[in-house]
Amino acid sequence: MANVEKIFAELTDCDFKEMLEIKKPKSWLKTVSAFANERGGGLIFGVADDKTVVGLSDIKSDIDTISKQIKEKITPLPTVDFRAYQTDDGKDILIVEVMAGNETPYFYSADGNLIAYIRIGSDSVSAPHNRLRELVMKGKNLSFDALTTEYKADDLTFTMLSATFKKVTKQILTINDYISFGLCKPDGTLTHAGLLFSDECPRLQSRVFCTYWNGLDKSGGSDDAIVERRGSGLKKIQTETEKLYGYTANYAPIFHSTPTEFYVIFKNMNYDLHGSTTQVATQDTMQDERTERLLDFCSEPRTRDEMQQFIEIANREHFRKAILKPLLDSGKLEMTIPDKPNSRNQKYVKT
Numbered sequence: 029m030a031n032v033e034k035i036f037a038e039l040t041d042c043d044f045k046e047m048l049e050i051k052k053p054k055s056w057l058k059t060v061s062a063f064a065n066e067r068g069g070g071l072i073f074g075v076a077d078d079k080t081v082v083g084l085s086d087i088k089s090d091i092d093t094i095s096k097q098i099k100e101k102i103t104p105l106p107t108v109d110f111r112a113y114q115t116d117d118g119k120d121i122l123i124v125e126v127m128a129g130n131e132t133p134y135f136y137s138a139d140g141n142l143i144a145y146i147r148i149g150s151d152s153v154s155a156p157h158n159r160l161r162e163l164v165m166k167g168k169n170l171s172f173d174a175l176t177t178e179y180k181a182d183d184l185t186f187t188m189l190s191a192t193f194k195k196v197t198k199q200i201l202t203i204n205d206y207i208s209f210g211l212c213k214p215d216g217t218l219t220h221a222g223l224l225f226s227d228e229c230p231r232l233q234s235r236v237f238c239t240y241w242n243g244l245d246k247s248g249g250s251d252d253a254i255v256e257r258r259g260s261g262l263k264k265i266q267t268e269t270e271k272l273y274g275y276t277a278n279y280a281p282i283f284h285s286t287p288t289e290f291y292v293i294f295k296n297m298n299y300d301l302h303g304s305t306t307q308v309a310t311q312d313t314m315q316d317e318r319t320e321r322l323l324d325f326c327s328e329p330r331t332r333d334e335m336q337q338f339i340e341i342a343n344r345e346h347f348r349k350a351i352l353k354p355l356l357d358s359g360k361l362e363m364t365i366p367d368k369p370n371s372r373n374q375k376y377v378k379t
Contacts, residue, residue: 036079039125041069041147046076048090053097057136060098062145062152063126064106064134065163069147074121083119087112094124101138104131133163173210173221180216181206189225265292278340282317293317319351329364329375352376 036042043059056071063069073094074084084090091110098108107127114120133144133155144155144163155163165171181203193201206212211222218226262283269281282293318339325338332344332352341347355361356376364375 036072039070039123040067040128043069043071043150043152044075044077044079045071045073046082047084048073048093050093053101054136054138057097057101058143058145059152060102060106060108060124060126061134061136061143062147064102064129065132065144065155066128066147068126068128070126071124072121073124074119081115081117081119081121083115084122087120087122090122094122101136103135103137103142104129106134130167132167133160173224174219176213176217176219177223179218179223179226181212181218181222182216184218184223184226186225187227269294282321284317319355322351323355323360323378326361326376326378329377331375335376 041063043056045056049055059069059071063071073090074087075081091112095108095110099105106129109125109127111123111125112120113123135142135144144160145152146155146159146163147153165175186201190201193199193205203212203216206218206222207214209221210219211225212218265281269275269279272279279295281295284291284293322335322339326335330338332347335352336342336344336347339351341351352361356363359379361376362379363369364377365371365373368374
């Protein structure tokens with residue numbers, strides 16, 4: 029018998045379908061396209077949006093239909109895995125897991141049209157032009173940094189890069205070095221990676237120098253001083269934020285990274301001074317982000333003090349009312365000793 033909740037949790041992303049819509053296959057085929065174009069995910073047939081299991085009446089026939097529709101209307105053909113389960117009360121559900129593909133973009137093809145879909149939240153939407161270009165580059169195993177620019181290496185200065193290269197390798201940087209490092213094409217046209225190191229493009233110099241350092245250091249050694257001279261964008265973000273009026277540690281930027289994305293949250297330091305509606309919404313977003321970070325932190329059992337310290341809330345009563353109680357009431361957290369809620373050994377863990 030299937031542990032339905034556990035199955036859902038194992039999927040990168042998922043979309044619930046009460047039944048297989050045979051006459052409107054686009055309603056679910058666009059999600060197949062989106063999953064293949066991005067991180068993968070699972071279509072779960074026989075389950076409503078509220079996770080109520082309704083079951084399928086003919087699961088074998090549904091598998092045949094889904095397989096046929098994907099072969100006919102998704103191009104190129106993505107890698108798909110079919111898994112059938114039966115719940116404790118005898119209801120059949122089907123998970124169609126779509127793997128993240130390497131031959132992007134994966135198009136939904138119908139009526140002579142090719143449409144590539146991506147995921148935005150829980151919706152599958154047609155990819156805008158910029159995302160479609162990214163999917164094309166991904167499918168060709170290209171990156172933005174490797175693309176050529178309109179600039180020529182001879183037209184820009186690279187004094188910092190040249191000085192760094194000479195200090196590390198004891199050699200003079202030549203056009204052949206630019207080419208071998210992927211900073212320049214044989215015709216002298218710079219790539220975006222090469223443009224990164226130009227002294228005439230300061231807007232790009234906050235990017236992390238270490239990304240390319242291993243390629244430049246022919247000696248196999250390292251020089252932290254040179255790396256620091258170049259600067260790190262993340263460090264600069266932190267430093268510049270600390271200079272703003274009204275800054276305290278609670279307003280520090282939040283850096284969040286996953287295997288597929290990276291983003292920074294900047295907190296509104298004017299909120300306490302001018303509590304506008306927009307700023308209240310910003311505060312709510314920050315609260316949601318803080319709650320999600322706390323839940324990740326509680327993937328293993330944590331004490332109350334550990335939790336408060338992690339999200340920097342000193343007031344125990346405020347933490348109980350604003351954070352702990354809502355998470356317990358919603359079932360997102362549970363006690364490790366539920367029959368003794370006030371035990372000094374009590375810990376809390378993500379459900």
